[in-house]
Amino acid sequence: MAIRELLGSIIALIGSLFLFLGALGIVRMPDLYNRMQTGTKSTTLGTILTLLGIGIYRLEWLPQMLILIAFILATNPVSSHTLARAAHFTGIPLTRKTVADKLAEEEHRPIPVEEEEEVV
Amino acid sequence: MKKHTIESWGVRVSVAAVLTLFYFFWTHNHNVSDLAVIFLLAFIVAWGFVTTQTFPRLTPKRLAYSLVYILYLFKEIIKANLDVARRVIQPRIPINPGIVEVRTRLKSPIGRMILANSITLTPGTLSVDIKGDHLFIHWIDVTDIDEQKATEKIVAGFEKYLEVIFG
Numbered sequence: 001m002a003i004r005e006l007l008g009s010i011i012a013l014i015g016s017l018f019l020f021l022g023a024l025g026i027v028r029m030p031d032l033y034n035r036m037q038t039g040t041k042s043t044t045l046g047t048i049l050t051l052l053g054i055g056i057y058r059l060e061w062l063p064q065m066l067i068l069i070a071f072i073l074a075t076n077p078v079s080s081h082t083l084a085r086a087a088h089f090t091g092i093p094l095t096r097k098t099v100a101d102k103l104a105e106e107e108h109r110p111i112p113v114e115e116e117e118e119v120v
Numbered sequence: 121m122k123k124h125t126i127e128s129w130g131v132r133v134s135v136a137a138v139l140t141l142f143y144f145f146w147t148h149n150h151n152v153s154d155l156a157v158i159f160l161l162a163f164i165v166a167w168g169f170v171t172t173q174t175f176p177r178l179t180p181k182r183l184a185y186s187l188v189y190i191l192y193l194f195k196e197i198i199k200a201n202l203d204v205a206r207r208v209i210q211p212r213i214p215i216n217p218g219i220v221e222v223r224t225r226l227k228s229p230i231g232r233m234i235l236a237n238s239i240t241l242t243p244g245t246l247s248v249d250i251k252g253d254h255l256f257i258h259w260i261d262v263t264d265i266d267e268q269k270a271t272e273k274i275v276a277g278f279e280k281y282l283e284v285i286f287g
Contacts, residue, residue, distance in 0.1 A: 018201055025208040033258045034217055037246050038204050044241060045201040063145035077240035077247075084248045084258060088219075095217065 005057050012053025019046035031095040032087050040080040047072050128170075135166040182285050189281040193238055196277075200243040207260070218262040219248060222255050222271040225279060231286030238278050245274055 022042025
């Protein structure tokens, strides 16, 4: 009994660690698209592990948590894709480190790259 | 026409069954008559919203590939997170970002949607836009801007399974 609760707590803790790294990534990344990368990925695994940890801690909640995980897996990529697409359409600049932008080339638009030098 | 009708009823009944199962897990309500009412309501919802054209027919092979695909996706998600975590904690963030173009062989719209979502969930890639069979993907560490090679690196792993499931 106690071991199961310990296991659940550890899994939830690892999940929150990933959520923290995601937040750190949002602060540290240079442009919107890279922020979106950390924002999607860390929150997905972080949320999944946190919910799973709660489900293992209280076994009677496990089915609910599995349903929540399924919904997060289905909706999380859609929202970040939509945000990235909208950002590209409105011409939010990419960082200076960017090597290619095939989407702008395809639409015959100038590649939106940041102008001022960035302080790293 | 007759066969198609039977199939669409099958899809609606299974969607209603899944929704009822969700309700059951969510509320732990064991009352059979309650579940019957919920199933009826779920069936009305399924009847209104489910279009059968988008669903591929279920075969044992497709079911097996779907399960393998889910496991593969989870492996990729864990890899993606470790990859992002590794990048974030370094003093100088090692990124080489860009938007590349890849091509998919998948035909069905729902297959393409699942492919784009899976790409978003996996290491360092985020789908930005889709035009026909071309996907535009923001890649955090561009190793190849060539369409062919990028396709191999990003799409091929998923396409292998999705082609069977939605093919």
